[in-house]
Structures are given as C-alpha cells and as structure tokens.
Amino acid sequence: MKLPYAEPYRIKAVEAIKPSTRRQREKWIKEAHYNLFNLASEHVFIDLLTDSGTGSMTDNQWAAIMTGDESYAGAKSYYALKETIQKIFGFEYFIPTHQGRAAENVLFSALVKEGDIVPGNSHFDTTKGHIESRKATAIDCTIDAAKDTQLEIPFKGEVDVEKLRAVFERYPKERIPFCVLTITNNSAGGQPVSMKNIRETSELCHSYGIPLLLDSARFAENAYFIKKREAGYGSKTIKQITREMYSYADMMTMSAKKDGIVNMGGFIALNSKEVFEVAKRFCISYEGFITYGGMAGRDMNALAVGLDENTEFEPLDARMRQVAYLGKLLDRYGVPYQRPAGGHAIFIDAKKCLPNVPKEHFAAQTLAIELYLEAGIRGCEIGSILADRDPVTRENRYSDLELLRLAIPRRVYTDNHMAVIAAAMKNVMARAKNITTGYRIVEEAPILRHFTVKLEKIEE
Numbered sequence: 480m481k482l483p484y485a486e487p488y489r490i491k492a493v494e495a496i497k498p499s500t501r502r503q504r505e506k507w508i509k510e511a512h513y514n515l516f517n518l519a520s521e522h523v524f525i526d527l528l529t530d531s532g533t534g535s536m537t538d539n540q541w542a543a544i545m546t547g548d549e550s551y552a553g554a555k556s557y558y559a560l561k562e563t564i565q566k567i568f569g570f571e572y573f574i575p576t577h578q579g580r581a582a583e584n585v586l587f588s589a590l591v592k593e594g595d596i597v598p599g600n601s602h603f604d605t606t607k608g609h610i611e612s613r614k615a616t617a618i619d620c621t622i623d624a625a626k627d628t629q630l631e632i633p634f635k636g637e638v639d640v641e642k643l644r645a646v647f648e649r650y651p652k653e654r655i656p657f658c659v660l661t662i663t664n665n666s667a668g669g670q671p672v673s674m675k676n677i678r679e680t681s682e683l684c685h686s687y688g689i690p691l692l693l694d695s696a697r698f699a700e701n702a703y704f705i706k707k708r709e710a711g712y713g714s715k716t717i718k719q720i721t722r723e724m725y726s727y728a729d730m731m732t733m734s735a736k737k738d739g740i741v742n743m744g745g746f747i748a749l750n751s752k753e754v755f756e757v758a759k760r761f762c763i764s765y766e767g768f769i770t771y772g773g774m775a776g777r778d779m780n781a782l783a784v785g786l787d788e789n790t791e792f793e794p795l796d797a798r799m800r801q802v803a804y805l806g807k808l809l810d811r812y813g814v815p816y817q818r819p820a821g822g823h824a825i826f827i828d829a830k831k832c833l834p835n836v837p838k839e840h841f842a843a844q845t846l847a848i849e850l851y852l853e854a855g856i857r858g859c860e861i862g863s864i865l866a867d868r869d870p871v872t873r874e875n876r877y878s879d880l881e882l883l884r885l886a887i888p889r890r891v892y893t894d895n896h897m898a899v900i901a902a903a904m905k906n907v908m909a910r911a912k913n914i915t916t917g918y919r920i921v922e923e924a925p926i927l928r929h930f931t932v933k934l935e936k937i938e939e
C-alpha cells in the first residue's frame with residue numbers, strides 16, 4: 480500500500496482552545512455588535528481571521544530568539560537578517576520595519592507624491608491606503624478572469640499587461656513612481672502570479688523607465704505555485720525560483736508576518752542607493768534607527784531563520800496541501816469558493832451560498848456570523864462592509880464579490896480542524912435557503928469601517 484502523506488514536522492508545544500455552546504456564542508456575537516473583530520479570542524474555537532502574525536515558529540526560530548542582540552546600533556541580529564535577505568532576494572540595501580504597512584509608509588514617503596499614479600494588481604488595502612493618503616491614485620490592472628470565482632486557471636492573480644501599458648501610455652513617466660506587483664495576489668484570493676507575468680511586467684515597466692516593486696508578503700507561496708504549475712520550473716528549488724522572481728524587480732516591501740513566519744516584522748529591500756538614502760531618513764523618524772527600524776533584535780533573528788526555512792519546499796508543501804484539503808472537503812459538500820484554492824486561504828462565495836440575502840443586508844458578513852454561531856469559527860468578511868462608502872457620494876459601494884475569507888494560520892491547526900470547518904459550512908449550507916435577512920449598520924467610521932462597525936440583525 481502506498482503510504483499516505485504526513486507533515487514533515489512534529490509538535491513541541493501546544494496551546495489549549497476551548498469549544499463553546501451555541502447559546503454562549505449567540506450572546507457573545509450580540510455583545511460584539513455582530514462584528515467578529517470585537518470578539519475576544521477566548522470566545523473563538525478556530526480562528527481564521529488572518530494568517531498574519533498567527534503562524535507557529537520552529538524550534539530553531541525560538542532558539543534564535545534567545546541569541547538576539549538588542550544593541551541599539553549595529554546589532555549582530557541586523558547583520559544576520561541583512562545577509563539572509565541578500566542571499567534570498569539578491570538586493571543590496573535593506574531597511575527593517577515593524578510590519579508591512581510600515582515598510583510601505585517609509586518607502587512611499589520617499590517615492591509617492593500628490594497627483595501620482597501607482598498601477599498594480601489588486602493593491603492590498605494598506606498599500607492602497609498609503610498611496611491614497613498621499614493624494615495619489617492606485618489603478619488596478621488585474622486580469623478580468625480574477626473576478627469569476629468558478630473559473631479554474633493556474634495563475635489567477637496576474638496583472639493584465641495591456642491594461643498596464645494603457646496606463647503607461649496615458650500618464651507621463653514622471654507621475655508614475657513605480658508599479659506594484661503583489662505576490663501572491665491577496666485580495667484576488669491568494670492567487671499566484673506566473674514567472675512569465677513577472678518577467679513581462681518587468682520588461683514593460685523598464686521599457687517605460689518605471690521601477691517594479693514586489694509587494695512580497697506571500698512570495699514563497701508564489702514561488703511554490705510556480706514550481707508546481709509553470710512549465711520549466713518543476714525541478715528548480717524554491718530558492719532558485721525566488722532569486723529569479725526578484726531578479727526582475729527593483730525593490731520590495733515585505734510583511735514578514737506571513738511568509739517570514741514571525742509574529743511581528745517587515746522590511747524594505749532594494750537596489751537603488753539614492754532611494755535607500757532618502758527612505759533611511761523616514762525610517763529613523765517613523766520606525767527607529769536603521770539597524771533595527773521597529774524590530775527587536777530577537778525578532779530580526781527569528782525572521783532570518785524563518786525566511787531561510789520557509790524558502791524550502793517541505794514546509795510550503797505541507798501548508799498548501801492543508802489549504803487544498805479544506806478545498807476538497809468543501810467541494811464534497813458543494814460549498815462554492817474562489818477556485819482554485821488559494822495559497823493562504825479559502826474565499827467562500829457568499830452570494831452563491833446565501834442567494835436569498837439582499838445585497839443591502841451584507842451577505843458575506845451574514846455568512847461569517849452564521850459560521851461563528853455554528854461552530855465558533857471566526858472568518859473575515861471581504862465584501863461590501865470592507866469596501867467602505869464612496870468617498871464622494873457617501874453611498875455604500877456594493878462589491879461584485881461578497882467573500883468570506885477563511886485564512887489558515889501556518890502550522891497551527893490540524894486536518895481535523897479543517898474537517899470541523901468543512902462540516903460547519905455544510906450545516907450552514909443546509910439551512911442557507913431559509914436565511915433571507917442579514918444585518919444593518921448602526922455605527923461606522925468614515926474609512927476602514929470594517930474594524931469597528933456596529934451592526935444589528937434585521938428581523939424577518
């Protein structure tokens with residue numbers, strides 16, 4: 480008999496989680512004003528709110544924590560991380576920051592000015608926020624296929640090169656400080672970008688004299704998909720693929736809380752000495768001195784180990800298999816999601832699951848609450864609450880896609896947890912036709928309202 484697959488690790492420390500009753504969850508979610516961000520984590524059984532900063536570190540990373548150098552300037556930990564980043568990505572210059580959005584803040588302070596245009600593929604919300612807060616405009620050039628949740632294509636996160644060319648033709652070069660390519664494409668469902676698309680985007684950018692920035696939170700997962708799905712890469716290592724991806728780029732911003740598998744951290748890396756010199760100054764005022772920039776020495780150490788370990792095939796393979804396994808169970812139960820299963824999460828198509836909930840009642844949020852009530856599972860609405868109101872008309876911007884994101888933390892839950900998630904979704908689906916009402920907003924912030932919004936249930 481062929482032996483089944485098993486994870487290439489064993490578990491050294493465990494954290495208890497507590498199941499709860501439906502009655503308790505009804506009370507807790509009501510007290511949280513039907514906003515899952517307001518729930519105490521103790522009131523959650525399986526937490527799929529995000530895969531950011533929620534992974535579990537290896538014994539080697541914990542050992543590196545103990546040898547962190549906390550010197551204010553010139554710490555050993557800084558040099559260890561710098562060397563690892565040079566080896567993995569090939570960039571000459573590096574600036575540590577406390578997380579991904581801080582890397583954006585520091586770099587964009589140096590590069591983006593009022594009136595600028597920054598094209599890319601589904602800019603992440605903090606990326607877009609740091610562009611728009613500088614009165615510049617983000618233009619989304621993602622391929623149209625990304626919007627069709629049922630279409631199965633191998634690289635669904637790509638940039639449409641013709642859309643990008645149109646932007647370059649329309650605006651003068653001086654107004655386009657860079658193009659941002661997000662790998663994997665988080666907002667399109669953790670969908671990857673092929674090497675061919677990275678290369679073609681790079682060639683197009685450079686032919687117009689525009690630098691290419693890789694927004695790199697899940698670069699290792701992207702490299703894994705290239706190895707698995709793109710012709711010519713099957714026998715290359717993740718590290719070789721990574722080096723090639725970054726050979727086409729001029730700079731990167733990184734949220735290390737994802738593929739760096741640390742609880743907090745981020746960085747900028749780049750080739751241009753001029754940009755580095757300007758960004759350095761912003762690092763000092765916003766983050767800290769350039770040899771720690773918002774990170775403790777021990778965290779830089781853990782990140783250096785995390786980057787090196789997570790650019791090997793085995794840990795990535797274990798993770799992707801788990802996300803795909805959840806996808807397979809959902810297929811068995813007829814639960815529709817953004818296909819194929821993404822790198823870090825499953826995005827459930829809430830409009831298809833809850834066809835009788837009107838768009839004004841927020842279908843994805845309604846589904847998130849149903850799943851919590853069913854089994855204490857916390858997902859995240861990626862729909863019309865997240866989309867905020869139109870800045871001019873103040874009307875709700877109902878998004879084309881109402882998605883419930885189930886983000887899988889790295890090395891945290893077992894396949895038994897995946898089975899519970901799928902079974903809970905099956906139970907919700909069994910009563911979905913009878914769910915005809917959702918929630919209305921009673922209190923909201925003017926922007927990024929999803930974090931603090933208060934809702935109330937609309938009675939039938």
Ligand SMILES: *Cc1c(COP(=O)(O)O)cnc(C)c1O
Pocket residue numbers: 531578579580581603605606661665694695696697733734735736737744745
């Ligand atoms: C998480 C993320 C960011 C922001 O990083 P934080 O560490 O959360 O500040 C930026 N871009 C992408 C693609 C991300 O996934």
